[in-house]
Amino acid sequence: MKERLLALLQERDFVSGGEAARILGVSRTAVWKAVHRLQQDGHAIETAANKGYRLRGYAPFDKQQAASELAARGLHAALHWCESSPSTNSWAMNEAEDGAPAFSWYVADRQSAGRGRLGRAWVSPPGRNLYASCVLRPSLPPARASQLSLAVAVAVHRAVSALGVDARIKWPNDIHVNGRKLAGILCELRADPDRIDALVAGIGINVGMRADEFPPDLATPPTSLQMEGFDPDRTRLFVELAAALEAVVGLLETSGFAALRDEWNRACALHGKQVEVLFGEESRAGTVAGLDEDGYLILEHAGGCERIVAGDVTVKK
Numbered sequence: 007m008k009e010r011l012l013a014l015l016q017e018r019d020f021v022s023g024g025e026a027a028r029i030l031g032v033s034r035t036a037v038w039k040a041v042h043r044l045q046q047d048g049h050a051i052e053t054a055a056n057k058g059y060r061l062r063g064y065a066p067f068d069k070q071q072a073a074s075e076l077a078a079r080g081l082h083a084a085l086h087w088c089e090s091s092p093s094t095n096s097w098a099m100n101e102a103e104d105g106a107p108a109f110s111w112y113v114a115d116r117q118s119a120g121r122g123r124l125g126r127a128w129v130s131p132p133g134r135n136l137y138a139s140c141v142l143r144p145s146l147p148p149a150r151a152s153q154l155s156l157a158v159a160v161a162v163h164r165a166v167s168a169l170g171v172d173a174r175i176k177w178p179n180d181i182h183v184n185g186r187k188l189a190g191i192l193c194e195l196r197a198d199p200d201r202i203d204a205l206v207a208g209i210g211i212n213v214g215m216r217a218d219e220f221p222p223d224l225a226t227p228p229t230s231l232q233m234e235g236f237d238p239d240r241t242r243l244f245v246e247l248a249a250a251l252e253a254v255v256g257l258l259e260t261s262g263f264a265a266l267r268d269e270w271n272r273a274c275a276l277h278g279k280q281v282e283v284l285f286g287e288e289s290r291a292g293t294v295a296g297l298d299e300d301g302y303l304i305l306e307h308a309g310g311c312e313r314i315v316a317g318d319v320t321v322k323k
């Protein structure tokens with residue numbers, strides 16, 4: 007009943023209690039209770055006098071259309087979808103351990119314990135955003151895993167650019183629009199000493215979120231495609247992302263990071279900026295001079311030029 011009501015709300019703008027009761031063949035009280043349960047699950051359902059219920063900020067995701075577009079584009083990608091997962095990265099890693107092939111995608115409508123980097127949380131309410139994790143099995147040594155995560159950022163940049171969004175990569179792999187975070191990436195590695203067994207690329211893109219739906223305590227207010235004036239269409243975004251990821255991973259394997267470096271540098275939000283980089287217990291201030299051919303951040307400071315593989319960046323000016 008809860009699922010059927012959700013499906014109805016996803017199809018329609020407003021549905022009155024009476025209309026929903028008639029369509030679903032239940033009482034109005036049963037509809038009201040189901041609305042309450044959906045709200046408890048995190049669905050933003052609003053009520054308007056004389057109009058009824060509406061699912062707020064719903065961003066469409068048509069699984070069948072996505073799967074058929076992947077096939078039509080000749081991609082290897084296979085889509086696995088569920089309503090709710092603790093974290094699509096954990097789901098994908100479990101499947102990778104059980105032998106899931108490269109470009110298996112695990113996508114959830116919501117995450118109950120979405121993860122950011124370094125134990126941080128990723129806000130993942132239902133129906134609004136893309137939470138997607140992809141199993142990659144590149145023929146690369148583990149030492150080049152950080153290049154892979156930079157390549158994932160290039161893929162996300164390509165996907166949102168295909169929708170017309172003017173985005174920037176913030177090193178190492180955040181995607182920003184107008185200085186606000188649109189997407190984050192969490193890469194997790196399973197490797198033998200000499201080869202990558204699987205890398206799970208977890209991508210969270212804010213699609214239909216509105217400003218007042220983000221928790222107020224986030225460091226800088228994030229943004230979403232909808233907030234930037236774009237269609238909150240998760241289907242198209244996902245297909246563009248799957249296509250871009252296969253293309254960049256292929257390039258990295260055949261031609262090395264050098265093949266992606268110019269694109270990364272063009273898309274980088276930090277070029278020429280004065281920043282402070284935190285890595286482990288250390289921090290360094292300097293000016294960003296782009297990425298070198300191995301994917302290290304080049305930081306210029308009084309002591310000379312330094313190459314940094316990963317860290318957290320704060321822009322000073």
Ligand code: BT5
Nearest residue numbers: 093094095120121122123126128129138190191208210228
């Ligand atoms: C990231 O971490 O940016 C990586 C986020 C990866 C999320 C995806 S969703 C699919 C897959 N499954 C998972 O469980 N994770 C991946 P980090 O750089 O640590 O940024 C986390 C910080 O961003 C938080 O501490 C908040 O300040 C902020 N934040 C949390 N949720 C956000 C959201 N939805 N949009 C923008 N910023 C958010």
